[in-house]
Amino acid sequence: MSVETKNAPVRPSPRRDAPGGERRSSGTKRRFNARTALTLLAFLAPAAIFVGIFTYYPMISGSQMAFRNWNLNDLSDTSWVGFGNFQSLFEAPEFWGIVRNTVVWVVGSLVPQVVIGFAVALYLKRRFRMRGAYQAFLFFPWAVSGFLIGMLFRWMFNAEFGVVNDLLMKAGVIDSPIPWLAEPGFAMTAIIIANIWYGVTFFAIMILAALQSVSDEMYEAAALDGAGKVRTFFNITLPSIATTLALTILLRVIWIFNFPDIIFAMTGGGPADQTHIITTYMIKITQEGDYGKASALGLIVVVTLMLFAAFYLMAVRPRKAQR
Amino acid sequence: MINKVSIAGRVSKVVFLALCLLATVFPLYWIIITSLKEPGAIYSLPLDYWPRQLSLENYIGLFTKSDFGQYMVNSLIVATVASTVATVISLLSAYVLARFQFAGRGAVMGAFLVTQMIPGFIALGPLYLMMSDFGLVDSKTGLILIYIAICIPFCTIMLRGFFENVPDALEEAAMIDGCSRLGALFRVLVPVMLPGVAASFIFNFVNCWNELFLSVTLMNSDANKTIPTALAGFISSFNIDWGSMSAAAVLTVVPTLVIFAFASKFIVQGLTAGSVKG
Numbered sequence: 214m215s216v217e218t219k220n221a222p223v224r225p226s227p228r229r230d231a232p233g234g235e236r237r238s239s240g241t242k243r244r245f246n247a248r249t250a251l252t253l254l255a256f257l258a259p260a261a262i263f264v265g266i267f268t269y270y271p272m273i274s275g276s277q278m279a280f281r282n283w284n285l286n287d288l289s290d291t292s293w294v295g296f297g298n299f300q301s302l303f304e305a306p307e308f309w310g311i312v313r314n315t316v317v318w319v320v321g322s323l324v325p326q327v328v329i330g331f332a333v334a335l336y337l338k339r340r341f342r343m344r345g346a347y348q349a350f351l352f353f354p355w356a357v358s359g360f361l362i363g364m365l366f367r368w369m370f371n372a373e374f375g376v377v378n379d380l381l382m383k384a385g386v387i388d389s390p391i392p393w394l395a396e397p398g399f400a401m402t403a404i405i406i407a408n409i410w411y412g413v414t415f416f417a418i419m420i421l422a423a424l425q426s427v428s429d430e431m432y433e434a435a436a437l438d439g440a441g442k443v444r445t446f447f448n449i450t451l452p453s454i455a456t457t458l459a460l461t462i463l464l465r466v467i468w469i470f471n472f473p474d475i476i477f478a479m480t481g482g483g484p485a486d487q488t489h490i491i492t493t494y495m496i497k498i499t500q501e502g503d504y505g506k507a508s509a510l511g512l513i514v515v516v517t518l519m520l521f522a523a524f525y526l527m528a529v530r531p532r533k534a535q536r
Numbered sequence: 537m538i539n540k541v542s543i544a545g546r547v548s549k550v551v552f553l554a555l556c557l558l559a560t561v562f563p564l565y566w567i568i569i570t571s572l573k574e575p576g577a578i579y580s581l582p583l584d585y586w587p588r589q590l591s592l593e594n595y596i597g598l599f600t601k602s603d604f605g606q607y608m609v610n611s612l613i614v615a616t617v618a619s620t621v622a623t624v625i626s627l628l629s630a631y632v633l634a635r636f637q638f639a640g641r642g643a644v645m646g647a648f649l650v651t652q653m654i655p656g657f658i659a660l661g662p663l664y665l666m667m668s669d670f671g672l673v674d675s676k677t678g679l680i681l682i683y684i685a686i687c688i689p690f691c692t693i694m695l696r697g698f699f700e701n702v703p704d705a706l707e708e709a710a711m712i713d714g715c716s717r718l719g720a721l722f723r724v725l726v727p728v729m730l731p732g733v734a735a736s737f738i739f740n741f742v743n744c745w746n747e748l749f750l751s752v753t754l755m756n757s758d759a760n761k762t763i764p765t766a767l768a769g770f771i772s773s774f775n776i777d778w779g780s781m782s783a784a785a786v787l788t789v790v791p792t793l794v795i796f797a798f799a800s801k802f803i804v805q806g807l808t809a810g811s812v813k814g
Binding site for chain 1: 656793
């Protein structure tokens with residue numbers, strides 16, 4: 214870390230007195246002396262030390278474990294095995310089913326979250342009585358941990374005494390109770406419904422914030438030009454918030470991918486490992502003590518996410534420039 | 537014609553928002569109702585949507601048959617200490633990142649952002665080994681240290697956004713008046729951006745209160761278990777006692793619900809400010 218040292222007291226940036234100009238503190242270049250530099254280092258040090266020791270060190274030591282035979286139950290042989298762990302992962306009969314589940318889990322949760330969240334945000338954009346209270350209620354799911362959401366929905370999807378079956382039967386949709394968490398297809402549906410319940414709020418809030426930053430003049434201009442609701446939506450609303458929407462989706466994809474809590478609580482990956490996604494599977498392997506294989510899977514997760522983020526950003530950027 | 541359309545629009549809006557509200561609130565209503573039923577009534581058909589007989593038996597059983605009181609205390613200690621320390625440390629780092637240009641600033645931000653993409657449990661095994669080297673397995677101190685590290689990156693990013701909304705003339709004036717930089721930060725800046733600091737603290741607190749996989753891996757004695765770990769233990773037995781489970785769920789959710797109800801406005805500000813600025 215090098216800093217511009219100068220034996221002068223901290224001087225206010227020249228920009229600060231610029232008339233009418235908006236001051237951006239993050240962008241201002243500052244000159245500071247060695248003493249200030251030391252203070253800054255001291256300010257940054259605790260954060261760097263904590264994150265370094267407890268986040269980065271285990272990650273780095275874990276990545277070398279991925280290439281080793283490393284089983285907690287038998288530590289007599291921890292030799293290097295090259296890509297052996299990866300190979301045994303890829304060859305496991307359940308692995309590709311788990312990859313497919315992960316995609317279903319991410320896409321199946323994300324799309325309804327975006328669509329419902331968008332609709333809620335559009336409806337909430339215009340002020341109405343009790344809007345504040347409504348938003349506060351919408352916040353509910355956020356206070357609940359992933360694990361508890363899983364438990365809540367596990368109870369509601371209970372085959373015998375669950376409220377979901379009861380309501381569906383009362384409505385005449387089904388004649389006999391569905392064994393929700395005992396059938397792979399139904400179980401997958403149930404965990405995704407739980408995840409949608411949790412995630413809509415996030416999109417509603419982020420999209421609402423973005424919508425509120427679009428100036429009213431644009432809408433007024435569109436109305437003057439006689440644009441209808443649908444055209445206004447596609448030609449003004451959507452392009453104006455495209456960047457925020459894209460970044461929010463990117464963050465959420467990564468986050469849903471990394472969100473094993475609901476599944477862990479609702480099905481534990483069952484029945485018969487049919488609802489595992491990559492991260493729940495990784496936790497299962499870790500709990501079994503095979504740290505080598507778990508680390509290999511961890512590396513796969515990290516690389517996949519990085520590649521996804523890179524491709525996604527590349528795909529999104531040109532559209533932004535077109536505007 | 538136009539009137540008909542706008543009435544239909546208004547009706548669909550009300551219906552849609554009402555359905556969303558119902559769907560949001562119902563699971564919580566259901567778990568609360570379940571927890572207040574008599575243990576026998578939970579497993580009886582037809583289901584009772586509006587029980588006339590309310591009972592606290594599940595709650596009493598939770599505290600007498602398990603160490604739930606102890607788990608709550610453990611969670612409270614771990615979450616309070618970890619989120620307080622993490623917020624103070626993040627104030628320092630966020631201040632530097634918001635106010636100064638230096639080589640390596642981008643790298644520090646990048647290092648923090650990367651941790652947001654990678655889940656805390658990615659290196660569960662190595663972390664367990666490291667903690668056992670330190671002698672910190674099944675220790676509240678160990679869990680607190682890890683939670684601090686997990687909270688710092690996002691908290692720093694969030695607080696940096698709040699710092700950028702405060703003019704730097706404030707602390708410059710304080711420093712000209714003889715305040716040290718640290719003094720200016722905590723006596724002048726922090727009071728000004730208190731809502732933001734409170735939101736960051738709350739965010740940390742709720743995350744620590746709810747964290748599952750690290751505590752499941754590291755904690756195993758009743759004296760040290762946090763609530764999520766204890767609840768995960770409830771399900772590993774073959775039959776889940778839904779009476780106790782629903783009571784425990786309600787007791788776990790209520791504190792965070794209350795906190796969020798008070799602070800949701802600030803948290804939304806913090807989240808949206810941070811994300812829009814990147």
